[in-house]
Amino acid sequence: MCRDCGCSLGPAAARVPFAAQPVGKGHVESIEVITAILDENDRVAAHNRTHFDGHGVLAINLMSSPGSGKTSLLEATIKALQGELRVAVIEGDLATENDAARIRACGVPAVQITTGNACHLDAQMVHDALHELPLDGLDVLFVENVGNLVCPASFDLGVHRNLTLLSVPEGDDKPEKYPVMFRGADLALITKVDLLPHIEEFSVQRARNSLRQVGFQGQIIELTRRGGPGFTAWLDWLRAQVAARQAEAA
Amino acid sequence: MHELAICQALIDQVRRVAVENGGGRVLSITLAIGPLAGVEPKLLEHAYPLAAAGTVAQDAQLLIEAVAVQVRCRKCKAETPALANRLLCGACNDWQVDVIAGDELLLQRVEIEPAVEPVY
Numbered sequence: 001m002c003r004d005c006g007c008s009l010g011p012a013a014a015r016v017p018f019a020a021q022p023v024g025k026g027h028v029e030s031i032e033v034i035t036a037i038l039d040e041n042d043r044v045a046a047h048n049r050t051h052f053d054g055h056g057v058l059a060i061n062l063m064s065s066p067g068s069g070k071t072s073l074l075e076a077t078i079k080a081l082q083g084e085l086r087v088a089v090i091e092g093d094l095a096t097e098n099d100a101a102r103i104r105a106c107g108v109p110a111v112q113i114t115t116g117n118a119c120h121l122d123a124q125m126v127h128d129a130l131h132e133l134p135l136d137g138l139d140v141l142f143v144e145n146v147g148n149l150v151c152p153a154s155f156d157l158g159v160h161r162n163l164t165l166l167s168v169p170e171g172d173d174k175p176e177k178y179p180v181m182f183r184g185a186d187l188a189l190i191t192k193v194d195l196l197p198h199i200e201e202f203s204v205q206r207a208r209n210s211l212r213q214v215g216f217q218g219q220i221i222e223l224t225r226r227g228g229p230g231f232t233a234w235l236d237w238l239r240a241q242v243a244a245r246q247a248e249a250a
Numbered sequence: 251m252h253e254l255a256i257c258q259a260l261i262d263q264v265r266r267v268a269v270e271n272g273g274g275r276v277l278s279i280t281l282a283i284g285p286l287a288g289v290e291p292k293l294l295e296h297a298y299p300l301a302a303a304g305t306v307a308q309d310a311q312l313l314i315e316a317v318a319v320q321v322r323c324r325k326c327k328a329e330t331p332a333l334a335n336r337l338l339c340g341a342c343n344d345w346q347v348d349v350i351a352g353d354e355l356l357l358q359r360v361e362i363e364p365a366v367e368p369v370y
Contacts, residue, residue: 029362037260151252154288179335180288212345215337
C-alpha cells in the first residue's frame with residue numbers, strides 16, 4: 001500500500017526522494033523527509049520475515065480483545081493437528097506467564113513475552129523471542145498478540161498472515177468500532193458461536209456486514225473450539241496456508 | 251496508548267535527520283497522519299514532550315497534517331472520499347474498494363536551525 005511513500009499527499013510530495021534532502025537556503029533548513037515513522041519497526045519486521053522464510057515456517061499473528069478465545073483456539077488447534085503439523089507459539093501478555101504455560105501443557109514449545117505496560121507487541125520483541133525458539137523443523141509459528149483491539153494494529157511483526165478474532169459475547173458491531181484492526185486482517189474468526197442461542201443480540205449477518213463495511217476482504221469463519229464445520233474450515237484454511245508457504249520455500 | 255512508542259520512533263528518526271544535516275536544534279516537525287493509521291493525533295501530541303525531553307528536538311513544534319480517507323472502487327473505478335469505519339464506494343456502495351489515502355503515518359518535514367552560522 002501507499003502508507004509509506006507519501007504519494008497520496010500529492011504529486012509534489014510523491015516526487016521527493018526518500019533520503020533526506022535539504023531544500024532551504026536561509027537560517028532555517030527545511031528538510032523534506034517522507035518516511036514511515038515506524039520504518040525501524042518495519043525494517044526489523046522484514047528481518048523477522050527473512051528468518052521465517054529461511055526456515056520455511058508460516059508465521060501467523062493472532063489479534064483480538066482480551067478474552068475472545070485466542071489461547072483456547074490455539075490449544076484446540078494444537079490438539080487437532082498433533083502428529084500432522086509442528087507448531088510453536090510466542091505469547092504476548094502484559095503481566096503473566098499463564099498463556100505460555102497452557103500452550104506448553106499441550107506439548108509444544110512456547111515463549112512468553114511479558115510486555116509490562118506495553119499494550120502491543122512490536123517486531124523487536126518478536127525478534128528477541130525468536131532467539132529462544134528453535135525454528136528448524138517447525139511448520140507454523142503462532143504469535144498471540146496482547147489482547148487489545150487498538151494498538152497491535154499499527155505494528156508489523158513480520159508474520160505472513162494476520163488473524164482477528166471476534167467473539168460472540170463482544171457484540172457484532174466491533175469491526176465498526178475498531179476499523180483499523182479488522183481492516184488489516186487476512187482472516188476473521190467469529191468465535192464462541194456455541195453461545196449464540198444465549199446471546200440473541202448477536203447477529204452473525206450483522207457481524208459479517210460490519211467486517212465488509214470497514215474494508216475487510218478476507219474469509220470469515222464462524223466457529224467454536226469445541227469442533228464442528230467451522231473448526232474444520234479453520235483447520236483447512238491453516239493447512240492450505242502451510243502448504244502454500246512450503247511450496248514457495250521449496 | 252501506543253502513541254508513546256510511536257513518538258520514540260519518531261524522535262529517533264528526527265535525531266538522525268538532524269545529525270545528517272548539521273546537528274542544529276530542531277524547530278519544527280511535520281507529520282501526515284490518516285485516520286486509518288491507528289494513531290490518535292491528540293494522544294501523539296501529549297506523548298511527544300515525554301519522548302522529546304533532553305533531545306535536540308525537545309523544543310520543536312509538532313505539526314500534524316490530517317489526511318482524508320479516499321477509496322478506489324474495484325467495480326466502478328470511482329475514487330471517492332470515505333469514513334474510516336465505512337470504507338464503501340461513494341458512487342456504487344460496493345465494499346470491494348482499495349484505500350488510496352488515509353492510512354499514512356509519515357514524517358514529512360523537519361526544520362532545523364543551522365548549528366554553525368553561515369559565513370558570507
